[in-house]
Amino acid sequence: MKSQGSPPLQIHKLEPKVKQGLTVVITGHGKGKTTSALGMALRACGHGMKVCIIQFMKGDLYAGEWDGVKLLGDQVELHTTGKGFCGILGNPYPKSEHRANAQDAVRLSLEKIDSGAFDMVVLDEINNALQLQLVDLEQVLEILSRKPPLMHLVLTGRDAHPLVIELADTVSEVVEVKHAYRKEIEPQPGVDY
Amino acid sequence: MKSQGSPPLQIHKLEPKVKQGLTVVITGHGKGKTTSALGMALRACGHGMKVCIIQFMKGDLYAGEWDGVKLLGDQVELHTTGKGFCGILGNPYPKSEHRANAQDAVRLSLEKIDSGAFDMVVLDEINNALQLQLVDLEQVLEILSRKPPLMHLVLTGRDAHPLVIELADTVSEVVEVKHAYRKEIEPQPGVDY
Numbered sequence: 001m002k003s004q005g006s007p008p009l010q011i012h013k014l015e016p017k018v019k020q021g022l023t024v025v026i027t028g029h030g031k032g033k034t035t036s037a038l039g040m041a042l043r044a045c046g047h048g049m050k051v052c053i054i055q056f057m058k059g060d061l062y063a064g065e066w067d068g069v070k071l072l073g074d075q076v077e078l079h080t081t082g083k084g085f086c087g088i089l090g091n092p093y094p095k096s097e098h099r100a101n102a103q104d105a106v107r108l109s110l111e112k113i114d115s116g117a118f119d120m121v122v123l124d125e126i127n128n129a130l131q132l133q134l135v136d137l138e139q140v141l142e143i144l145s146r147k148p149p150l151m152h153l154v155l156t157g158r159d160a161h162p163l164v165i166e167l168a169d170t171v172s173e174v175v176e177v178k179h180a181y182r183k184e185i186e187p188q189p190g191v192d193y
Numbered sequence: 194m195k196s197q198g199s200p201p202l203q204i205h206k207l208e209p210k211v212k213q214g215l216t217v218v219i220t221g222h223g224k225g226k227t228t229s230a231l232g233m234a235l236r237a238c239g240h241g242m243k244v245c246i247i248q249f250m251k252g253d254l255y256a257g258e259w260d261g262v263k264l265l266g267d268q269v270e271l272h273t274t275g276k277g278f279c280g281i282l283g284n285p286y287p288k289s290e291h292r293a294n295a296q297d298a299v300r301l302s303l304e305k306i307d308s309g310a311f312d313m314v315v316l317d318e319i320n321n322a323l324q325l326q327l328v329d330l331e332q333v334l335e336i337l338s339r340k341p342p343l344m345h346l347v348l349t350g351r352d353a354h355p356l357v358i359e360l361a362d363t364v365s366e367v368v369e370v371k372h373a374y375r376k377e378i379e380p381q382p383g384v385d386y
Contacts, residue, residue: 040383064240097199
């Protein structure tokens, strides 16, 4: 069915005239924020980049990405720094402890950003941590201001702060159209965790 | 700063009582649809799953994920089946050829789904291909109906068909809040491709 005379497939490769590290925010209440950041990490690895993922508020509940990124070898490091979602039903840790963990995560974030060792740093759930006052706006602004020009910085989590959105280059809001859990389907490995 | 008497960190692992393969649709005009599907593939690999990614309408423009998934080894296979976005400026291929490619992709999708070899099949940009009439609604419905109960099926691309949304378990719409290209920033490796 190939059309007569159509040009053969040529694979082009984009190469920006001006390379630039972007600040990307993935927010909203729908499924696919952390997931999207993980996809960026995978894509970055394909370009030979080094990626650091710091998960705020996560660490008490196994997620497939913890083992998934190991398959990417030493191009990616992933740090869990938390003890689950502060304030949700059944979480046994006091807010002071969630905040202490998030404060450690801020220090780790600045250290990794300042190290110059990474082409991409993902701060997973930091928007959420800010909204819950586990980190302060000034701290997130400090992180944004310390981003090296060529490093990509990805911030995920619901309820991104308006000032963070203003300072970012690319912002997506993931809106829930529907979600399996509303049909009483339990979280499924591979998709939900 | 650890609170006195707070419980030590225990890592829990979810295990659904009823395992179920989900149909997930990631649509919308914002950045992070293919990216989200790639993140699901990475996460699935962490669970030891096998993933097949079929990219509709892509194949003429290098994307980092082509090399990124190679790092995941034989748990993932990725097929590009297209020659770029039909109808966009500068694309030299006639619509008949885009449609022929997409029809090949449908056949490949059914073959991979029917093989039973995969825990997750990602049909990247199929929503878009349907909207552009490179595939027919009946074909997408056929694909949905052939999904094995335990296999996850992920369909990405803008303008998902209402009937596809209705049949899916989880649907997210990625809304563009802002995008770097509107500031005349060129697509950057790792983030945009």
